[in-house]
Amino acid sequence: MIQSASDRRAELRREITAYARRLTATSGLQGFTVEDLCEHAGISRRTFFNYFPGKEQAVIGEYGDGVDPAAVDAFLDGRADGIKGISPNLLEDLLTLAAAHFAVIGLTPAEAGAFFAAAHREPKLVEQLMRRGEEHHHYMTMLVGTREGLVSEHPVAHMAVTLCDAIVQSGVRQFLSPDNTHTLPEIFQTRLDAAKQIFAAALPN
């Protein structure tokens, strides 16, 4: 199979992150340099900074704004014409966007385990990941507002992202558990269906 340039980029990015996590778990963040990562990957310092803004971001595995542009476009185009009020498929589409994101960054139990091993040695990585999550939340709220025609920071846009995040986070935990046999989209759908049951009972008929 011939790899595309973006596949090769993604593979190298994951390779750098895997190595950075291994070094962090064994030696801590102070125990290695960007140069060590460059040498391992066979790239220059300059190329490294095309991949990650710094050493800690390489360990976390974050890059750019962490969202696939094509998936974002599909999300923004996903509101049917002529709809009044909130799109019926808003949460489905948010979960599809999240699943696309995880497909790009390549979320596997091995990769998650490597991150947790690094974070165990350097707990501040967890703090950083949470801050990163807040930025992502603002970005997503803005996307939902744009698509649904809501004023910025509208409570409904904020809540849609909050509900989606809750399903994603609990779903990812199930996905990464050793006995899981389902795909991430399947897991998200099961959870969304359970949420719909709860709200169906709560809403007046």
Next chain:
Amino acid sequence: MIQSASDRRAELRREITAYARRLTATSGLQGFTVEDLCEHAGISRRTFFNYFPGKEQAVIGEYGDGVDPAAVDAFLDGRADGIKGISPNLLEDLLTLAAAHFAVIGLTPAEAGAFFAAAHREPKLVEQLMRRGEEHHHYMTMLVGTREGLVSEHPVAHMAVTLCDAIVQSGVRQFLSPDNTHTLPEIFQTRLDAAKQIFAAALPN
């Protein structure tokens, strides 16, 4: 005003936690002992361990299972007789229980700020708080299952707690923001209403 024994206990507990957070922020967890906390509070080591299982728990402010027994009873009794399926007021009642919990532990911007200052110095406290959150999640899922007559670890019970947690966490963040003027129950209700709007659009009429 005459303080009850349980008010006095709660006040002393909060005083110990405030001092433990101050010491952690300035000197780290290794920079003080349980004896330092006892001396400050004017209690014996033995009394201390009636309040907290250890130093780190004093900093986190966790005690017992962290839930008010009367509020738990009210939650368990809150399902109306003759209901089939999920209670319409399940999420409301879960949020009421959460609000009661925060009233007991006394969540204020000052107290939260002191915790974050301690956690900034000792990031592993965040990891511990998250683990504590997972235990609490299992306990709450069990409570929901018991009240709603669901088999243990039912997806709906799990999801109800996940949705409630999402509303609580984002609501607490708003509550602790400098410009907030609302009570915690008001904030929870506004968010639940927004969630209902989203699901009302998603559910078939």
